[in-house]
Amino acid sequence: MKIAGAEATKARRARSSEAVILFSIANQTFAIAADAVQEIRSTDSLGGAAIEIEQADVPKVRHLVERAKRTYYVVSGCAHFGLKVTRPTLVLILRQIRAAVLVDAIERMADITKLHALPRGFEGDERKWYRGLAYLEDRVIPVIHPAGFLTAEEFARLDQAAAESGAAAQLEGAAR
């Protein structure tokens, strides 16, 4: 019975906690659910695979990468959150949406046991950016809502721009 009790407690704890990745952009720490991230790559290793897209509708996106036959749009974390421009070293390739995010550094993994709702006093874009707030070791850390990086409308514009620049590249190749 003691063992079963201990297992139940362990299972309860496992259910109520969530593994997150703590990362930083411009000295600001954020958390994102570990299972929302498919891959973490260095910008150096991804550099060759990144394709520049020319478009002005979504200024926070300047590149796309192809991974496993999917197109991921690379979002500048600084531009998305309105932070000062830094030199990102890593790319978080997300799982649920076709977006990858440029970040400065990964701090560590952590488990959060409680996700605090974003207070209602916050009424701006942050309601789309964050799922809530985590209180970890005397720090309040915003927990990212992955779908908040790009809206459906932004995806549509980027898809269109990517298709146009792809067609232009094909024409250029044919002309050569």
Add this chain to the structure above:
Amino acid sequence: MGATGMSGAANAGDKQSYVLLQVGNSRFALRSDLVEELAPPVKLHRFPNTTALVAGVIVRRGKIIPVYDVSRVLCGRELSVHRFYLVARRKFEKETEASAIPVNGECELATSGLVPGRDGDPAYFAGTLHVGEEEIKVLNLETLVSEARA
């Protein structure tokens, strides 16, 4: 403590209890039934947001409380030094939410009648109190915060 709006809360002559608070060099008042506590200068946690006046959050008794830097509206600048947070409640439809304002000095209670505001006063002043020789503007927290966003 009920959490009602400031408007129509008191007529001139009806005495009511107010908390007097100092922001910058000026004193203001807030209806005392909206006030939860005067908190010490705990750590202000900042993170990116686009909401006007929200400077960050503080943590009190396990709750995360947004901090409104109203000094930008009341004094025209951000205060570099403050000593306490006055925690009051804002109303959101049927719910209320604790909200903090950085204040410079200790707060005190005063009971006085509210004199309606003059034409031309900003809408975030609900009226004036006469405390001794002093005229103190009564804040309407809801309007103060929402006007800054307009």
